[in-house]
Amino acid sequence: MKSPLDNSIEAHGLVREFKKGPRAVDGIDLRVEAGEIYGFLGPNGAGKSTTVHILTTLLPPTAGTATVAGYDVVKEGPKVRKAIGAALQEAALDPFLTGREHLRLQTAMHGITGDERQRRSDELLTRVGLTEAADRKIKGYSGGMKRRLDLALALVHRPRILFLDEPTTGLDIQSRTALWAEVGRLAKEEGVTVFLTTQYLEEADVLADRVGIIDHGKLVAQGTPEQLKAEIACSTVEAVPAESAQRGALASVLEQFGEQTTGFGPGSVAVQLADSDGNLAEIVRALDGAGVVLSQLQIHEPTLDDVFLAKTGRHLEGSGDEQEQEQEHEPARA
Amino acid sequence: MNDTVAVARGVSWRVLHTFFTNPAFLLPSLAFPLFFFTAFAGGLSRVSQIPGFDFPTGYTAFQFVFVLLQSAAFAGVFTGFGIARDFESGFMRRLMLAAPNRSGILLGYSFSALVRWLTVASVVTAVALLARMKIGGGGVDLFALYTLALLLNLAGTLWATGVAMRLRTQQAAPVMQMPVFLLLFFAPVYVPLDLLQGWIHGVASVNPITPLLEAGRGFISGAPELALASFAIAAGLIAGFCFWAVRGLRSAEAAG
Numbered sequence: 358m359k360s361p362l363d364n365s366i367e368a369h370g371l372v373r374e375f376k377k378g379p380r381a382v383d384g385i386d387l388r389v390e391a392g393e394i395y396g397f398l399g400p401n402g403a404g405k406s407t408t409v410h411i412l413t414t415l416l417p418p419t420a421g422t423a424t425v426a427g428y429d430v431v432k433e434g435p436k437v438r439k440a441i442g443a444a445l446q447e448a449a450l451d452p453f454l455t456g457r458e459h460l461r462l463q464t465a466m467h468g469i470t471g472d473e474r475q476r477r478s479d480e481l482l483t484r485v486g487l488t489e490a491a492d493r494k495i496k497g498y499s500g501g502m503k504r505r506l507d508l509a510l511a512l513v514h515r516p517r518i519l520f521l522d523e524p525t526t527g528l529d530i531q532s533r534t535a536l537w538a539e540v541g542r543l544a545k546e547e548g549v550t551v552f553l554t555t556q557y558l559e560e561a562d563v564l565a566d567r568v569g570i571i572d573h574g575k576l577v578a579q580g581t582p583e584q585l586k587a588e589i590a591c592s593t594v595e596a597v598p599a600e601s602a603q604r605g606a607l608a609s610v611l612e613q614f615g616e617q618t619t620g621f622g623p624g625s626v627a628v629q630l631a632d633s634d635g636n637l638a639e640i641v642r643a644l645d646g647a648g649v650v651l652s653q654l655q656i657h658e659p660t661l662d663d664v665f666l667a668k669t670g671r672h673l674e675g676s677g678d679e680q681e682q683e684q685e686h687e688p689a690r691a
Numbered sequence: 692m693n694d695t696v697a698v699a700r701g702v703s704w705r706v707l708h709t710f711f712t713n714p715a716f717l718l719p720s721l722a723f724p725l726f727f728f729t730a731f732a733g734g735l736s737r738v739s740q741i742p743g744f745d746f747p748t749g750y751t752a753f754q755f756v757f758v759l760l761q762s763a764a765f766a767g768v769f770t771g772f773g774i775a776r777d778f779e780s781g782f783m784r785r786l787m788l789a790a791p792n793r794s795g796i797l798l799g800y801s802f803s804a805l806v807r808w809l810t811v812a813s814v815v816t817a818v819a820l821l822a823r824m825k826i827g828g829g830g831v832d833l834f835a836l837y838t839l840a841l842l843l844n845l846a847g848t849l850w851a852t853g854v855a856m857r858l859r860t861q862q863a864a865p866v867m868q869m870p871v872f873l874l875l876f877f878a879p880v881y882v883p884l885d886l887l888q889g890w891i892h893g894v895a896s897v898n899p900i901t902p903l904l905e906a907g908r909g910f911i912s913g914a915p916e917l918a919l920a921s922f923a924i925a926a927g928l929i930a931g932f933c934f935w936a937v938r939g940l941r942s943a944e945a946a947g
Contacts, residue, residue, distance in 0.1 A: 413788060416947030435694065435791045443788050449781035453709045465701030466789045468694070510785075 363427035364391035364440075364517045364550045366412060370421035373407050373574075381407040383574035384421070389552055389567075394544045396565030397554040398661065400673055404574040405554035406446060409522050412552065413443045426518055439467075442516030444507040446523050452496040456487050456506050459495070460513065467514040481509040484539065501532035508539065518550040519543065525560060537564055558661045558673060570665055577668040586659040588667075593618060593657040594640060595627040599650040610647050614640055618666070625653070694792040702786060702799025706773060707806055720769065720807060724762040724815050728754065732822065735881060743886050748825040748912045755819045756836065756907040757880050759812060760900070763844035764871050766808035770800050771851020771867040778859035783943070793944065797852060797936055804848040805841065812840065827913030835918065836910035839903060842925035847871060849932035856939030859946070874900045883908075899924050 366389040373382040382404045389395040399405050410416035412425055414434040423430045426440035450459060460478040464470070469477060482488045485505040490498065498506065504524060511519060521540065525533040541564060543549040555561055561568045562582050570578040570585070578585055594614070598607045601624065608617060608626045614636065615628040630636065637656055644651065657663070665673045710716045732754035739750035746753045777783040786796055826833070851867040858866065878900040879887055887895055895901050906921030 410947055415784065415787060417945060438788065439694075439791045445784065445788070449785065451705070451709070451780075451782055453713060454705070458705075458708065462701050462705045463789055465704055466698050466786075466795075467791075468697035510789075 364548070365389060365427070366395070366423070366425050366518065366550065366552055368408075368412070368421065368423040371408065371411060371418050371423055372420040373404075373411060373416065374419045380574050382411065382418070385571070385574075385576050387569055387576060387579065389550060391550055392544060392548045393566045394540065394551040394553060394564055396561035396568040397552065397571060398556070398558070398561045398568055398665070398673070399554075399571035400556055403571045405556075405571055406522055407574075408571070409443070409445065409520050409552065409554055413441060413445075413520050414438055415445075439514070440516060441518045441520060442511035442514065443520040444504070444511045444522065444524055445520070446526070450495045450498075450503055450506065452494065455492050455494055456482065456498070456502075456509075457491040459506060459510055463510045463513045469514065477513060481512055485509045486535070500527050501529060504528060504532070504536065508536065512543075516549065518552065521551065521553045523554055523556065525555070525557065533560075540564060556673065562661055568661065570661075570668060572665075572669045578664055582661060585661060585664045588664065591615065591630040592659065593621075593627055593629045593663065594637070595621045595625050595653075595655045595657065596644075596651050597622070597625045597653040599652045603649050606647055607644070607649050607651075610643050610649060611640070613643065619670075694790075695795040695798060698790040698792055698795025699798035699802060701789075702796055703803040703806070706770070706800065706803035710803070710807055720766065720811055721814050723765070724758050724811055725818060727761065728758040728815060728818065731758065731881070732819075738881055741882070741886070744882060746883065746908065746912065747914070748827045751819065751822055751824040752826065752911050753908060755815070755824055756911055757875075757878075757904060758815060759836070759840050760843055760904060760907055761875050762811045762815060763808050763840040764847040764875060765868075766811060767804050767844050767847025767849070768851045768867050768871050770804035770807070770848050771855045772861065772864055774800060774852055774855035775859065775861045775863055775867075778855065778943075779861055783859075787944070793940060794937070797849075797940060800852060801845060801848050805844055808841070808844045812837065826911055828910050828915075829913065832910040832913055832915060835915070836907050839907055839910070839921060839925060842922070842929060843903060846925060846928035846932050849929065849936040853932060853935035853939035856936065856943040859943060874898060878904050880904075899928065 366387070368385055368387050371382055371385040372380060374380050385408060397405050397408065407416065411418050412423055412430060414430050414437050417431055425437045428436040428440065430437055454462070457478060460481065461474065464474040464477060482491045485508055487502060487505055487509065490502060495503065508524065524540075525536055528536065537560070540551055540553065544551050553560075553564060565582065567579065567581050568585060569576050578588070580588075594611060596607055596611065598604050604624070604626060611617070611626055611628040615630040618627050618629045621627040662673050732751045735754075736750045738744065739746065739753070774783070777786070787793060790796055828836070850871070854863055854867045877891070877894045878898050879895050884892070884895055884901060884905065902917045902924055903921045906915065906917040909916040909918070
C-alpha cells in the first residue's frame with residue numbers, strides 16, 4: 358500500500374474486457390513516478406483511453422489492480438478522484454454554460470466557494486488565455502478554446518496527478534505548443550504527475566520524461582524516449598533506384614550493411630543498419646561499385662515511430678504529419 | 692464541506708441555471724400543467740353535475756389536486772430526461788469524474804427537480820386562485836397536500852433517474868414517462884373512485900396513486916381521508932425508487 362501522499366500511478370496486470378469485444382486493455386503493468394510526465398503512446402483503438410478510464414475510476418478493471426496517488430482505483434474511488442484532475446476526449450462541455458460557469462460548477466463540486474472560487478477561476482482563465490471569452494457560451498468556442506477550458510477545469514482543485522487524454526488532438530500548432538508549455542510548467546514548477554495519452558510522436562518526444570507504447574491493449578515498450586530509441590540503436594537507410602530494374606541489386610548491396618525493413622515509401626528499399634556508427638560513405642561507394650544509380654537516398658535517425666515499428670511491425674497510425682515535422686530526418690542524395 | 696453536499700450543490704446549480712435561463716426548458720414545464728388544468732378544470736367542469744359527484748369545493752379544486760400531483764411526478768420524469776441527455780452528450784462523464792462522492796449527483800438532480808416543481812406548482816396555484824378555486828382546508832391541510840406532492844416528485848425523480856442511469860440514452864424517455872403516465876391516468880382523474888365503473892374501477896382501486904389523489908382532494912376540501920395511508924405509500928415509493936436509483940448509479944459506474 359502506498360502512502361496517501363504518494364503522487365505515483367501504479368498498475369499490475371490491468372485487464373478490461375468488453376462484452377462481445379476484444380480485450381481493450383490486456384495485462385498492463387506500469388509505474389509512473391511522482392512529478393513525472395508519462396507519455397502513453399499508441400494508435401487509435403490501442404487501449405489508451407480505456408486505461409485512462411480505469412485509472413481515473415470511470416471504468417472498473419475486469420482484472421488486475423491499480424493505485425493512483427496511493428489509493429486503489431476500485432476500492433477507494435472517492436479518494437482517487439479528489440487527488441486527480443482529468444481532461445478526457447469524451448467529457449463534453451455544456452453548450453448552455455459559459456466558460457466561467459463551467460468553472461463555477463467544477464469549483465462547487467469540489468467544495469470551493471465564495472472568494473476562493475472567484476480567485477481560482479480568474480487565475481485559471483488567465484493561465485489558459487480565456488479571460489476575454491470567459492463569459493461567452495461554450496457553443497461559440499473553437500476546439501482549441503474548449504481544450505484549454507477543459508485543462509482549466511481539470512486543475513480547479515489543484516490535483517496532484519493530471520490525466521490528459523489526447524489533449525492536443527485537432528489543435529493548431531500554436532495551441533498545441535501553448536498547451537505543451539503549460540503541461541511542462543505544471544510538472545516542473547508544481548510537481549504535478551502527468552499521465553498523457555497521445556498518438557503524436559512529437560508530443561511524446563517533446564513532453565514526456567518516459568514513454569509507454571501500447572498496441573492492441575498491451576504495453577509493448579516502456580522507457581525514456583532516448584532509451585527506447587537506443588534499443589533500436591541504429592539508423593535506417595532508405596534508397597530509391599533510378600530504374601526499378603535495379604531494385605534487386607540495390608537490395609543486395611544494402612543488405613550487406615543491415616537487415617531489410619518495411620514500411621517505407623513505395624519503390625524504396627530500406628535497411629536498418631547493423632552498425633550504430635554512420636557509414637553512409639561506405640554505402641555510397643558500394644552502390645557505386647555495383648553500378649546502382651539512385652534517385653533518392655535518405656538516412657533516418659531512430660524515432661519513436663521506429664520503436665513502434667520495431668515492436669509492432671507497423672507504423673503508428675496518424676503519425677504521418679508529425680513525422681514530417683520531425684527534424685531527425687536527414688535527406689541526402691547520392 | 693461534506694463531499695456529497697458539495698457535489699449536490701454543483702449539480703443542482705447547473706440544472707437550475709440551465710432551466711431558468713433557457714425558455715426552451717422553462718416554458719414547456721409551465722405550459723403542460725397549465726394546459727391540463729385549463730382543459731380538465733375548465734373544459735370538463737360539467738362533469739361535476741353528474742349524479743353522485745359531491746366534491747364540496749368544486750370541480751376546479753378537484754382537478755387542481757390532480758394537476759398538482761401530475762406536475763410533481765412529471766417534474767421528476769423530466770429530470771430523468773436531463774440525466775439521459777447528459778449521458779448522451781458525455782457531460783455525465785465530467786460529473787462522474789469531478790464528483791468525489793457520486794451519490795451527490797443523485798442528490799443534486801433530486802433537489803433541482805424539487806425546485807423545478809415548486810416553480811411550476813407556484814404558477815399553477817396562482818392560476819388556480821385566479822380562477823377562483825375554492826379551498827376548504829386550513830394551513831395544515833394545504834401543507835400536507837404540498838408535502839404529498841413533493842414526495843411524489845421525489846419518487847418520480849428517483850424512478851426516472853434509475854431508468855436514465857441504466858439505459859443512458861434519450862431513447863429511454865418513453866420508459867421513464869409511460870409507466871408514470873399510465874399510473875396517473877388509471878387513477879380517478881375526472882370523477883371520484885366511487886363513480887368509476889367496470890375495469891377502470893378495478894384498476895384504479897389497486898393503483899397506488901389513487902390514495903394519494905384522494906388524500907390530496909381530502910386536504911384541499913378540508914375533509915382529510917387516507918392521510919396516513921397516502922404518506923405511507925409515498926414513503927414506500929421513495930424507498931423503493933431510491934434503491935432503484937442507487938443501483939442504477941452503480942450500473943452506470945460499472946458501464947463506464
